[in-house]
Structures are given as structure tokens and as C-alpha cells.
Amino acid sequence: MCPLRYIVFAISALLAIFVLLWTRKQEEDEFLKDKILEETETETRKTTVVDFLTGRYIYDKWMEYRTSL
Numbered sequence: 001m002c003p004l005r006y007i008v009f010a011i012s013a014l015l016a017i018f019v020l021l022w023t024r025k026q027e028e029d030e031f032l033k034d035k036i037l038e039e040t041e042t043e044t045r046k047t048t049v050v051d052f053l054t055g056r057y058i059y060d061k062w063m064e065y066r067t068s069l
Contacts, residue, residue, distance in 0.1 A: 032066065033066065033067055033069075036063050036066060036067045037067055047060075
């Protein structure tokens with residue numbers, strides 16, 4: 001097996017991470033933060049097993065992290 005495919009995969013993954021993390025605009029971040037704060041003030045949900053299975057729990061925790069920045 002050729003190890004080149006692993007190198008190409010690693011470079012692609014690093015490039016994708018770079019694009020996701022460094023190309024965000026500050027204005028978009030502020031807009032998202034305001035929108036998230038409005039949603040969390042009006043909505044409180046209980047965590048269920050379905051939330052764990054569908055990824056909703058991780059998404060909610062990520063959104064809480066984003067608002068705390």
C-alpha cells in the first residue's frame with residue numbers, strides 16, 4: 001500500500017481545519033454570538049438519549065462554548 005494517500009489525507013485535513021478556523025470574519029462571529037444568546041435566553045431544553053444519538057448534545061455544548069468566548 002502506498003503511504004502517499006495518508007500524506008494527502010493529512011494535508012487535506014490540515015487545510016480544511018485551517019480554512020474553518022482562520023477564515024471566519026469577526027462580524028459573523030458577533031452576529032452568531034448575539035443570535036445564540038437570544039436563543040438560549042428563550043429556550044431551555046432537557047437532554048435526552050436522542051440528543052446524544054443525533055449529536056444535538058455536542059452541538060449545544062459547542063454553542064455554549066462559542067457564546068462564552
